[in-house]
Structure formats: structure tokens, C-alpha cells
Amino acid sequence: MSNLESSIVLAGVGGQGTLIAGKLLGILALKLGLDVKVSEVHGMSQRGGSVITYVRIGKEVNSPIIEEGCADFVLSFEEVEAVRWASLLKDGGVMIVNSQKIKSLPVLMGQVEYPSDIEDSLRAAATGPDTKIVKIDALDIAMEVGTSKAVNIVMMGALSNYLGVDEGLWKEAIEEAFASKPKTIPGNISAFEKGRAAG
Amino acid sequence: MKEIMLGNEAVARGAYEAGVKFVSSYPGTPSTEITETIAKYQEVACEWAPNEKVGAESAIGCSIRGGRAMTCMKHVGMNVCADPLFTVSYSGVNGGLVFCVADDPGMHSSQNEQDSRHYARASKVPMFEPSDSDECRRFTKYAFEFSEKYDTPVIIRLHTRVSHSRSVTETEDPKAQEIRSYEKDPKKYVMMPANAIGKHVVVENRTKTIIADCDADPEGTGLHRIEMRDTKLGIITAGAAYQYVRDGAPDASVLKLGMVWPLPEKTIRDFASKVDRLVVVEELDPFLETEIKAMGIECEGKELFTLLGEYSTRMVRAALTDLPLPKKAFDLSALPTPPGRPPVLCAGCPHKGLFLALKRLKVNVTGDIGCYTLGALPPMQAVDAVICMGASVGMAHGFDKATDGADSRNTVGVIGDSTFLHSGITNLMNAVYNQSSMTLVILDNSITGMTGHQQNPSTGKNIRLEAAPQVSLEKLCESVGVLPEAVRVVDPVDTYETEKVIKEELARETVSVVIARRPCALIPTGRAVKGINVEVDFEKCKKCGACGRIMCPALVMGEDKTPVIDTESCNNCGLCVNMCKFGALRKGGEA
Numbered sequence: 001m002s003n004l005e006s007s008i009v010l011a012g013v014g015g016q017g018t019l020i021a022g023k024l025l026g027i028l029a030l031k032l033g034l035d036v037k038v039s040e041v042h043g044m045s046q047r048g049g050s051v052i053t054y055v056r057i058g059k060e061v062n063s064p065i066i067e068e069g070c071a072d073f074v075l076s077f078e079e080v081e082a083v084r085w086a087s088l089l090k091d092g093g094v095m096i097v098n099s100q101k102i103k104s105l106p107v108l109m110g111q112v113e114y115p116s117d118i119e120d121s122l123r124a125a126a127t128g129p130d131t132k133i134v135k136i137d138a139l140d141i142a143m144e145v146g147t148s149k150a151v152n153i154v155m156m157g158a159l160s161n162y163l164g165v166d167e168g169l170w171k172e173a174i175e176e177a178f179a180s181k182p183k184t185i186p187g188n189i190s191a192f193e194k195g196r197a198a199g
Numbered sequence: 200m201k202e203i204m205l206g207n208e209a210v211a212r213g214a215y216e217a218g219v220k221f222v223s224s225y226p227g228t229p230s231t232e233i234t235e236t237i238a239k240y241q242e243v244a245c246e247w248a249p250n251e252k253v254g255a256e257s258a259i260g261c262s263i264r265g266g267r268a269m270t271c272m273k274h275v276g277m278n279v280c281a282d283p284l285f286t287v288s289y290s291g292v293n294g295g296l297v298f299c300v301a302d303d304p305g306m307h308s309s310q311n312e313q314d315s316r317h318y319a320r321a322s323k324v325p326m327f328e329p330s331d332s333d334e335c336r337r338f339t340k341y342a343f344e345f346s347e348k349y350d351t352p353v354i355i356r357l358h359t360r361v362s363h364s365r366s367v368t369e370t371e372d373p374k375a376q377e378i379r380s381y382e383k384d385p386k387k388y389v390m391m392p393a394n395a396i397g398k399h400v401v402v403e404n405r406t407k408t409i410i411a412d413c414d415a416d417p418e419g420t421g422l423h424r425i426e427m428r429d430t431k432l433g434i435i436t437a438g439a440a441y442q443y444v445r446d447g448a449p450d451a452s453v454l455k456l457g458m459v460w461p462l463p464e465k466t467i468r469d470f471a472s473k474v475d476r477l478v479v480v481e482e483l484d485p486f487l488e489t490e491i492k493a494m495g496i497e498c499e500g501k502e503l504f505t506l507l508g509e510y511s512t513r514m515v516r517a518a519l520t521d522l523p524l525p526k527k528a529f530d531l532s533a534l535p536t537p538p539g540r541p542p543v544l545c546a547g548c549p550h551k552g553l554f555l556a557l558k559r560l561k562v563n564v565t566g567d568i569g570c571y572t573l574g575a576l577p578p579m580q581a582v583d584a585v586i587c588m589g590a591s592v593g594m595a596h597g598f599d600k601a602t603d604g605a606d607s608r609n610t611v612g613v614i615g616d617s618t619f620l621h622s623g624i625t626n627l628m629n630a631v632y633n634q635s636s637m638t639l640v641i642l643d644n645s646i647t648g649m650t651g652h653q654q655n656p657s658t659g660k661n662i663r664l665e666a667a668p669q670v671s672l673e674k675l676c677e678s679v680g681v682l683p684e685a686v687r688v689v690d691p692v693d694t695y696e697t698e699k700v701i702k703e704e705l706a707r708e709t710v711s712v713v714i715a716r717r718p719c720a721l722i723p724t725g726r727a728v729k730g731i732n733v734e735v736d737f738e739k740c741k742k743c744g745a746c747g748r749i750m751c752p753a754l755v756m757g758e759d760k761t762p763v764i765d766t767e768s769c770n771n772c773g774l775c776v777n778m779c780k781f782g783a784l785r786k787g788g789e790a
Contacts, residue, residue: 013540022365026203030201030367036203036365036366036367037366038203038366039360040363041307041363048540048542048543048752050540062443062446063446063511064331064364064442065511067512067513067525068527069525069526069527069528070512080537081537083534083536084537086534087531089527089528090527090528091526091527091528092528104539104540105540105541105750106538106539108752108755109755110756112538112539115535118535121534122534125534126530127529127530128526
């Protein structure tokens with residue numbers, strides 16, 4: 001059994017590609033013969049709003065939702081989203097935080113402040129010793145392969161360190177997920193490798 | 200073959216596998232992707248109808264003629280097509296007929312939280328309720344067969360969590376589309392009293408037959424499922440709630456209902472007799488609970504659970520088990536408050552300039568359903584009332600009548616192009632006919648925006664993006680009696696000119712229509728050329744902050760109070776340019 005049998009939260013801001021990352025995990029689960037559910041809410045939040053994708057993988061998956069204290073992994077594609085969805089992580093779970101900051105309009109207009117030292121706050125607020133917080137500069141890494149759009153796959157690379165799934169299988173899944181845009185496959189494979197090295 | 204499919208995609212797949220001939224729908228979250236997916240199956244006749252009633256009636260026509268047909272909608276759309284639903288229940292079908300309705304517990308993107316199951320009981324139409332994508336496919340496919348077998352329409356009820364979750368789905372080869380023969384049969388299809396009296400008897404007998412067949416073999420059709428585990432606790436549930444029950448109370452016995460109306464009474468009675476304690480777990484109203492109690496079966500339900508919002512595994516676990524609740528990784532009180540990301544009108548959104556004009560005019564605004572509902576939020580806060588599709592027009596007329604015309608001097612109705620064609624036009628006809636002096640603003644952004652850019656009769660394209668005849672909003676308004684000189688067209692980015700024109704039309708003592716026309720900034724015709732943005736002349740800038748007040752996501756205030764343009768998201772619409780009295784902003788690409 002790999003650790004792929006997990007509940008994984010992908011939190012970010014509209015346009016960061018959390019859903020594509022969710023699809024990739026779904027393909028991976030199917031390859032391993034596991035059950036999977038990927039869920040996200042569409043609606044008024046789509047324009048620059050906070051978006052969340054739930055991925056649950058296991059032998060049998062019932063609820064598509066990951067509730068408070070039930071996520072094995074929370075991947076925050078944007079720094080402050082880590083705080084917004086922190087309640088979902090279970091004691092002893094892994095939080096992977098992209099240090100990229102996307103300021104919302106109230107912050108840009110100076111109405112509220114964007115919190116500083118989020119990583120320190122998270123460490124101080126951890127209730128147990130086993131919870132792991134991993135910080136990664138996924139935007140910088142994505143820019144190394146040439147596009148900010150690859151942030152989601154960099155994050156998948158970082159996550160792959162904890163799932164115990166063969167690297168070759170990940171790459172096959174990436175090829176499948178981007179089959180309709182074959183030109184983007186090499187860049188995404190490279191983003192995955194760099195994310196795996198950095199996570 | 201196994202695929203991961205969205206619940207909505209799986210409904211479309213099921214209809215396709217059943218050989219559906221025709222699908223006609225109006226978009227509405229969370230149901231929209233069903234019809235969008237159908238459009239990819241080229242052999243299916245597929246269309247966006249101007250509203251749900253039209254969609255339903257078109258599907259009914261196809262069914263009577265012998266083709267399998269479906270219409271899809273969000274929960275409030277079922278209100279719009281309730282009229283044909285109740286009577287096609289009497290006439291029955293020829294080709295299988297399916298109504299697909301998506302409820303939105305938790306109101307992720309809706310104006311109310313209605314429970315559409317009441318429609319099944321009220322219209323006496325059987326309702327199926329799938330819990331995941333594979334059931335979406337199987338139930339929809341079976342619904343067409345069931346419809347023809349029992350001569351009844353079938354409603355498929357979805358929830359946001361079922362519509363918008365992806366799960367593993369089998370696929371099967373599609374059946375060929377088969378058009379059944381058509382013969383004139385007025386006793387069946389002409390629902391006037393003499394015929395309908397007889398058909399009501401047929402309907403009541405049909406319900407009894409369905410119940411008896413279900414009870415004879417409850418699991419045989421693949422709809423209901425009896426899962427016996429520990430008999431100390433038995434749970435009756437359906438739809439999305441089933442998933443929370445399985446995770447929350449994994450040891451409980453479960454009667455999972457795949458058809459939530461009519462109910463298999465004997466099956467429920469048998470299940471109840473096998474468990475010590477019977478609990479009904481259902482989101483929203485106590486629909487199953489009320490029916491089960493009316494059978495004289497003792498059960499618990501809403502005394503343990505809420506009428507509001509979505510359920511969860513945690514809720515089920517806390518109410519029905521001693522199992523421990525999960526432990527969180529963080530002490531949340533020790534974390535900072537994350538800044539909100541409220542929904543905002545996009546950079547280049549044409550609605551912004553209009554709402555700024557309305558805010559300056561300090562008028563009452565009766566609003567409608569669409570992206571422009573956001574005009575009720577800061578910084579505009581210009582919208583006074585939003586009820587349902589098309590209501591902006593009627594409400595403005597009502598303001599007129601309440602004040603013998605006086606309030607029409609400071610009240611406007613605001614409605615989008617798609618919503619106007621959905622159900623605003625009948626209201627406008629009424630306002631003209633009954634001599635209102637109201638002013639209506641049609642926000643014509645050339646698309647149905649909020650639901651994710653669907654075409655409509657005024658866009659010149661059909662659901663497959665092929666060229667289609669185009670309604671002229673100006674001529675349409677004139678045709679219901681609005682004076683030609685009282686139909687004005689403005690560009691809302693020119694916010695001051697828009698204000699001037701609306702002011703003139705408010706003064707007019709007949710119905711007037713101002714069409715604020717500019718394509719949505721997210722569609723090809725509304726997008727600016729990449730790399731051409733608004734530019735700032737810092738020498739002219741007086742740091743007055745006027746441009747910042749429009750709260751454009753592409754324009755932020757720098758620390759020295761001069762504007763900073765985000766060249767990635769700026770659409771070069773020029774609204775900020777129009778706000779600047781000092782000429783410090785300039786549209787890109789212009790001298």
C-alpha cells in the first residue's frame with residue numbers, strides 16, 4: 001500500500017490550476033486501481049476568489065468532501081490560503097505551503113493587511129509534534145521552467161515525496177493529464193522534477 | 200471502461216448511452232455542465248433555450264413525437280417549468296422524458312435553498328436521486344427506460360456535491376437513437392377537462408404500480424440498496440447524504456433510496472422492522488421523514504439534524520455514534536485572520552461603469568440574477584432588491600404603481616441580456632401595456648456570464664458556437680411598444696455619458712430602455728489586445744484617488760497614492776481614464 005490512500009486538500013486562488021492538479025491525482029489513483037473522488041465548488045468565487053479542491057483516494061471513497069481535521073495533506077498554492085484552510089489538516093498531517101502571495105482587492109486597496117510570517121504562525125499554532133510544515137517557492141521554480149502556470153505541477157512534485165508512488169507512474173499520469181496539450185508535457189515533467197527536489 | 204467523470208458529465212453520458220435525441224436547457228449552476236457535455240455528442244440535437252419553461256416544453260414535444268428527450272436546470276429553474284411538468288405528468292410520454300434538476304444545499308451560488316423533492320410529490324412524477332457519478336450515469340440511462348415503461352416523465356435530482364464531484368464511472372456503448380412512431384391520440388395528449396379527468400385516474404394507478412413493482416424487487420432495478428450491518432442503528436438516506444452516513448456511521452445498516460418519490464412502503468417497513476432504532480438522514484426538508492411517519496413507522500430525523508445547509512460526516516458521527524471526532528493539526532485561535540477574497544467585478548467588466556453611474560444618480564435599483572448582482576456589494580452598493588430571474592423589470596413597474604408614477608423618476612430596473620430574454624421581456628410588455636413610466640437598463644454584455652459564458656438568442660451563436668439568428672434587443676423593445684426615441688444605447692465605460700442618458704430617460708413619462716452595451720471582458724470580443732494597457736502619466740497625477748474608487752482588480756494604489764496598473768489583468772477598457780479629471784491616465788494604443 002502506498003500513502004496515495006489519502007485525503008488531499010488543494011487550496012489556492014482562482015486560476016492557479018488546483019483542479020488540474022486534482023485531475024492528475026485522479027489519474028494516478030486509477031492507475032493504481034484505487035477509488036477516487038475529486039470535488040470543487042464552482043460559483044461566485046471564480047473571479048480571483050479562494051478556491052479549494054478536495055481529493056480523496058482509497059479502496060472505497062464515500063464523501064467527496066474533506067472535513068475539519070481530516071486532511072492528510074493540505075497543499076496551499078498561495079501563502080495566506082494555508083491559514084484559511086489550516087483547520088482541515090489532521091494532527092500529524094503534512095502542510096505544503098507555496099510562499100507566493102496573491103493579494104486580494106481589500107489588501108490592495110489598503111483596507112486590510114496581508115499577514116506576515118505565516119510559516120512561523122503555523123509552526124507556533126501546531127498542536128502536536130508530528131505535524132509537518134513544508135515551505136516551497138513554487139512560483140520561482142515554475143518560472144525556471146518558463147511559466148507561472150506550472151505552479152500546480154511543482155506542488156505535485158513536492159507532494160510526491162510523501163506518497164510513495166513510483167516516479168515513472170507520476171510522469172505517465174502527467175503525460176495523460178496533458179495529452180490534449182502535448183507541447184506542455186516536457187515543461188510539466190521538468191516542473192514536477194524540480195518540485196520533487198525542492199519539497 | 201472506467202473514467203473519472205464529473206457528476207454532471209456522467210448524467211450527460213447516461214443520457215447519451217440511452218440514445219437521447221434532444222436536450223434543451225437554460226444554464227444554471229450547478230446544472231450547466233450537463234447540457235454543455237451533451238453538446239459534445241454531435242448526434243444529439245442540443246440547445247440553449249431562453250428559459251426553463253421553453254426547454255421543458257421543447258423536450259415534451261420531442262417526447263410526444265417519439266424521441267427520447269431531456270431538459271436540465273438548477274432548482275429555481277424547476278419553478279419556471281413547473282407548469283408543463285405538472286401536466287405532462289398526466290399526459291405521459293412517448294419517447295422517454297427526463298427532467299434533471301440540481302439543488303444547491305448551502306447556497307454556493309443560488310438565491311434560495313429550496314428542496315426540489317416537493318415537486319416530485321406535488322406533480323406525481325417519479326424522482327431518482329444519485330449519490331455519485333456512476334449512479335448519475337446509470338440512473339439517467341435507466342430513467343429513459345423507466346419513463347417509457349410507466350408512461351411518465353422522470354425527474355433526476357442532483358445536489359451541488361454530486362453535480363460537481365468527479366468520481367470513477369463505468370461507460371457503456373450508446374444505444375442507437377430510436378424515434379418511436381407517432382399517432383394522433385387526443386385522449387392522451389390533449390389535456391382538457393374531459394381527458395384530464397380520466398388521466399388523473401391513470402396517474403394515481405401509475406404511482407401504485409410503481410410502488411408495487413419496487414416493493415416486489417427493491418434492489419432489482421439498481422435504484423434502491425439495502426445494506427445490512429449492525430442492526431442497532433438503521434438509517435434511511437439518499438443522495439449526497441448517503442456518503443456522509445457511510446463515513447460518519449460506518450457500522451450502521453442503511454436503506455439507500457435511489458428513488459425518493461414514490462417510496463417503496465413495504466421495503467421501508469421491512470427495513471424498519473429489522474433495526475432497533477430508525478433514523479432518516481436527509482439534507483434540507485424532512486421529506487422522507489414526513490412520508491415515512493405518515494406510513495405509521497416510527498423514526499427520528501430532524502430532531503437530530505438541521506433544516507439548513509449541507510450535512511457532513513462530522514454531523515452524522517456526532518449525532519449518531521460514539522466515534523471520536525478528528526483532531527485538528529492547529530490551534531486556530533493562534534492563527535492570524537486571513538484577508539477575505541470577496542467576489543468582485545473583473546478588470547474591464549462593463550457592469551462597473553454602469554453601477555458607478557447609478558451610484559452617482561442615487562436612484563433606487565431593482566436588480567436581477569447575474570454577475571451584476573455584485574453591484575449590491577462594495578464599492579458600488581447600488582442594488583436595492585434581487586428576487587429571481589426577470590423580476591427587476593416587474594419590481595420597477597411595481598415601484599411605479601405604488602407611487603402613481605412618482606418613483607419612476609428615481610428608480611431603474613437593471614437586467615442582463617440573457618436574463619432579459621429569459622423572463623424580462625414579458626414584464627416589459629406588461630409595463631408598456633399598463634402605462635408605467637419606468638426606466639429599464641439592459642446590461643448587454645453579449646453572453647450569459649455568471650454561469651460560465653453560454654450563448655443566448657442575442658449573441659448570434661448557438662450552443663455549438665455556430666452562427667445563429669440574432670435577436671435585436673432594440674427592435675424587440677420597440678416591438679412591445681417602447682417608443683423608438685426611448686430606446687437608447689450607451690457604452691457603460693463612458694460612465695458620465697451613461698449617467699446623462701439615464702437621467703434623461705428617468706425624466707421621460709413613458710417606459711424607456713437604456714441598453715448598456717459592451718462585451719464581457721472575458722470573451723474574445725471583449726478582450727483587449729494583449730500587451731496594450733492603460734498608461735499613467737505621473738507628472739499629471741494629483742494623487743486624488745478617483746481612479747482607485749472604481750476598485751478595478753487591475754488598478755491598485757501605490758504607496759505614494761499614484762495608481763499602479765497591473766499589465767497582466769488590465770483590459771484597457773478605459774473606465775479609470777474616464778474617472779481621471781487631470782488626464783493622468785491614457786488608454787494604451789492611442790496617441
